[in-house]
Amino acid sequence: MQKAFKVTLIPNHNQEVLINKSIGCARFVYNHFLALKQEFYQAEQKTLTYNACSQKLTLLKKEIGWLKDVDKFALQNSLKNLEAAYKNFFADLKKVKGKKSVGFPKFKKKHISKQSYKTNLTNKNIQVTENRLKLPKLGWVKFYKSQDITGHVVNVTVTRTSSGKYIASILCKAEIEKYPQVTQSIGLDLGIKSYLVTSNNETVDNPKYYRTQKRKLGKAHKELSRSVKGSNNRVKAKIKLARTYQRITNLRDDFLHKLSTRLIKENSIICIEDLRVANMVKNHKLALSISDASWSKFVTMLEYKANWHDRILQKVDTFYPSSQTCKCCGFINPLVKDLKLREWSCPICGNYNLRDLNASLNILSEGLRILTAKSGGINTAGVSPAAKRLFKTAAVGAPDALNACGELVRPGVIQARIVEAGIA
Numbered sequence: 012m013q014k015a016f017k018v019t020l021i022p023n024h025n026q027e028v029l030i031n032k033s034i035g036c037a038r039f040v041y042n043h044f045l046a047l048k049q050e051f052y053q054a055e056q057k058t059l060t061y062n063a064c065s066q067k068l069t070l071l072k073k074e075i076g077w078l079k080d081v082d083k084f085a086l087q088n089s090l091k092n093l094e095a096a097y098k099n100f101f102a103d104l105k106k107v108k109g110k111k112s113v114g115f116p117k118f119k120k121k122h123i124s125k126q127s128y129k130t131n132l133t134n135k136n137i138q139v140t141e142n143r144l145k146l147p148k149l150g151w152v153k154f155y156k157s158q159d160i161t162g163h164v165v166n167v168t169v170t171r172t173s174s175g176k177y178i179a180s181i182l183c184k185a186e187i188e189k190y191p192q193v194t195q196s197i198g199l200d201l202g203i204k205s206y207l208v209t210s211n212n213e214t215v216d217n218p219k220y221y222r223t224q225k226r227k228l229g230k231a232h233k234e235l236s237r238s239v240k241g242s243n244n245r246v247k248a249k250i251k252l253a254r255t256y257q258r259i260t261n262l263r264d265d266f267l268h269k270l271s272t273r274l275i276k277e278n279s280i281i282c283i284e285d286l287r288v289a290n291m292v293k294n295h296k297l298a299l300s301i302s303d304a305s306w307s308k309f310v311t312m313l314e315y316k317a318n319w320h321d322r323i324l325q326k327v328d329t330f331y332p333s334s335q336t337c338k339c340c341g342f343i344n345p346l347v348k349d350l351k352l353r354e355w356s357c358p359i360c361g362n363y364n365l366r367d368l369n370a371s372l373n374i375l376s377e378g379l380r381i382l383t384a385k386s387g388g389i390n391t392a393g394v395s396p397a398a399k400r401l402f403k404t405a406a407v408g409a410p411d412a413l414n415a416c417g418e419l420v421r422p423g424v425i426q427a428r429i430v431e432a433g434i435a
């Protein structure tokens with residue numbers, strides 16, 4: 012399994028100059044050969060192949076001295092990128108009109124294109140220690156350690172962000188060390204008031220990073236709009252704004268990673284609502300809160316981490332009335348559709364339901380019900396053998412969630428009670 016570790020580099024002055032030079036040279040090579048390929052095609056009606064370009068690159072390095080100052084892999088990878096851009100373009104040509112997405116390869120511009128270069132591993136030219144990364148030509152570069160980097164390095168991409176930071180994305184081939192097996196299962200109700208409420212009645216607060224950084228963002232936007240075009244202050248204002256956005260993203264990602272990792276570590280089955288975030292964001296009143304909560308990113312994290320550690324992530328249909336159903340007797344209370352109703356007493360069984368906790372318990376039992384149906388031979392297509400084994404051990408705890416008030420109520424009985432209460 013391949014995994015990319017992103018770290019923020021702390022280059023010294025010389026290293027910073029060399030990184031910028033490498034990015035510049037990679038761009039130069041890309042543009043040089045793009046022009047050459049175009050000229051060659053116009054003159055000969057033939058394509059200049061990758062191998063031909065590669066040979067020409069060796070000659071070019073003899074002509075232009077400064078190309079030798081930078082990492083040779085950066086230049087080679089640039090040629091490979093160009094080759095890939097051509098391939099994508101030709102593959103796209105074969106598609107039907109309206110489905111085309113890739114244009115003819117464009118020249119890379121200094122301030123618009125992605126500022127990066129990629130280098131590959133050969134003979135220990137790349138090494139990682141506790142907080143230093145060895146890169147070709149640059150030598151040892153310090154970085155901020157935020158996570159353990161494990162596995163064998165395949166390649167490293169160095170990027171200069173719009174906020175002026177240097178990020179190394181270290182791609183490693185790694186055996187994932189799986190978390191120990193556990194038997195707990197959990198239901199999650201994702202919300203806005205709280206980020207989520209679990210079926211264990213744990214509430215995780217919503218950090219709302221956009222809201223808390225709103226003043227800073229507003230100030231940074233104002234400074235940018237007031238600065239004169241082309242001035243030094245404008246460059247500074249741009250960097251400041253990009254840094255503020257970057258900070259929000261980092262804070263949120265950190266929160267999402269920690270939360271998803273803990274939930275995966277502690278539980279073997281996690282049941283969640285299958286949210287259609289795109290649809291929900293159309294509701295403008297909720298839009299900012301929902302984008303801020305970045306649920307889809309969170310669910311993606313849960314998905315791949317569940318995959319790594321042999322956990323099951325079971326989604327429950329969006330239309331399953333998790334909030335409105337009484338966890339105790341199964342009565343569906345239409346009044347609970349009102350988002351403001353935070354707690355309610357069930358008119359049938361009298362159970363007192365806290366909105367979010369009740370929903371998470373229902374999501375758990377519905378998720379387990381779907382899994383039971385799958386493992387009972389109705390549909391086992393989507394479940395791996397490892398997951399099935401896991402499910403058998405975990406499902407033992409399921410009945411607790413199904414009848415929280417201690418008695419098993421059959422649907423027929425519920426219907427009778429509804430009629431009795433004069434609701435249906």
Ligand SMILES: [Zn+2]
Binds near residue numbers: 342357
């Ligand atoms: Zn009830």
